[in-house]
Amino acid sequence: MSANKSLQLTLAIIKPHVIKNQVALTKIRKLILDNEFQIVRNERISISRSSAESFYAEHSQRFFYTRLITFMSSGPSDVYILARRDAISKWRELLGPTKVYKTIISHPESIRGKFGISDTRNAAHGSDSQETAEKEIKFFFPNFDVKIWFSNHEPEFRAGNTVFNEEIFLHEIKE
Numbered sequence: 214m215s216a217n218k219s220l221q222l223t224l225a226i227i228k229p230h231v232i233k234n235q236v237a238l239t240k241i242r243k244l245i246l247d248n249e250f251q252i253v254r255n256e257r258i259s260i261s262r263s264s265a266e267s268f269y270a271e272h273s274q275r276f277f278y279t280r281l282i283t284f285m286s287s288g289p290s291d292v293y294i295l296a297r298r299d300a301i302s303k304w305r306e307l308l309g310p311t312k313v314y315k316t317i318i319s320h321p322e323s324i325r326g327k328f329g330i331s332d333t334r335n336a337a338h339g340s341d342s343q344e345t346a347e348k349e350i351k352f353f354f355p356n357f358d359v360k361i362w363f364s365n366h367e368p369e370f371r372a373g374n375t376v377f378n379e380e381i382f383l384h385e386i387k388e
């Protein structure tokens with residue numbers, strides 16, 4: 214793989230049941246770092262019912278919709294913008310398949326395999342395409358400009374000219 218290949222951004226959500234479990238959250242954060250993701254933005258937010266409804270609007274006719282909205286607005290979530298080469302597919306690979314009851318058997322080492330507790334409470338979210346990632350980043354970080362990040366900051370992140378701030382779980386460009 215070319216060292217010059219551009220990084221990609223993805224939007225990750227660590228869902229409410231994980232935030233209530235410090236041990237699980239710490240292990241997931243370690244997996245993020247061990248898999249060479251850099252954390253570009255990091256916010257802990259309580260997603261409102263109406264935000265959850267619009268974020269998951271495409272599922273509004275599905276049988277699990279009400280339970281999904283109730284869960285996603287049940288407490289704080291961590292929302293991260295992650296950078297890496299092939300961030301979207303790598304993060305989804307690390308997550309494992311959506312449905313936890315099967316994933317526990319088929320992908321026991323994945324995040325959902327290890328930390329999911331039901332098909333709804335499946336531990337974490339990841340954008341499924343570049344277009345979705347941009348929309349989702351805008352949804353949670355309206356002041357973050359993807360174009361500006363790519364022109365001004367991506368080269369620094371790609372070159373590893375960043376320092377990891379453990380206290381706030383964030384990579385920052387070296388002064």
Ligand SMILES: Nc1ncnc2c1ncn2[C@@H]1O[C@H](COP(=O)(O)OP(=O)(O)OP(=O)(O)O)[C@@H](O)[C@H]1O
Pocket residue numbers: 272277281310311312332333334335337338339340341
């Ligand atoms: N069959 C199901 N039963 C219960 N909840 C489900 C089911 N399918 C999906 N969900 C919930 O809805 C969310 C969105 O489902 P989607 O099909 O978009 O999966 P995904 O893209 O893997 O998940 P996410 O969007 O959270 O990354 C899932 O993450 C899960 O919380």
